[in-house]
């Protein structure tokens with residue numbers, strides 16, 4: 281046996297497959313094969329596969345890929361404590377709504393949910409049923425009524441109804457400190473024995489999402505508008521039931537068919553009819569005529585579901601005079 285024979289006898293070391301255009305995704309995905317956390321391994325493998333498919337489909341120049349990196353960099357740099365450009369990017373790409381929809385499938389048996397949005401950043405003040413949440417006195421006055429029930433329509437007493445909305449000019453209170461009263465157009469209500477809630481407010485107005493950053497530039501470059509149709513936000517919680525985060529949309533609002541963040545669902549759209557009834561207006565403390573809307577909320581029972589599902593303890597039902605509908 282000569283020296284060459286001895287070298288041939290050594291078992292060859294298995295070489296990892298080298299990178300090629302054709303098998304790029306498989307090669308890179310294989311580098312994650314040893315990830316201890318199976319969920320992380322699944323996520324990274326899928327990400328690599330789809331990302332490589334995307335690049336092969338688009339066939340970018342190096343300048344285009346550098347521009348993509350610069351866009352993501354600028355989006356990150358735009359973020360601070362009160363501005364989240366990457367969430368905005370997720371919103372306008374419809375990914376926020378997709379994640380939300382996947383995680384809150386109701387099967388048509390409860391009120392549909394939609395995006396939380398970026399303006400629930402302060403706690404809504406507890407208010408009595410019937411209170412007026414429009415502290416700035418602007419806008420079309422509106423009576424809001426509704427009932428919270430379980431899946432079979434059983435009224436839920438003591439349910440919490442957290443409401444917030446933009447003002448007549450299309451801004452939330454937190455966007456205009458010193459301009460709007462603090463906690464303007466926000467309220468935390470508790471349903472009575474019959475599951476009903478009601479309060480006075482204004483008809484909300486459509487508004488644009490922030491456009492002074494990279495996402496705004498993207499919308500402009502692609503010919504998309506930045507507007508959301510008029511809506512009120514709701515989070516409704518009740519002990520033993522799954523919470524719902526949703527919107528009530530104004531039927532005749534501009535952009536109802538082209539929400540910049542894809543949040544509209546048919547079941548959440550309501551008419552806000554005008555009521556011309558001087559006696560009723562006087563009883564409510566509203567000018568005549570006024571607008572009105574009714575929004576019933578149906579919750580699933582909290583059986584095997586996770587997440588924010590029950591109202592925090594320690595809040596007593598606050599009652600006011602019952603509305604007439």
Ligand SMILES: [Fe+2]
Pocket residue numbers: 397399446511513
């Ligand atoms: Fe909103």
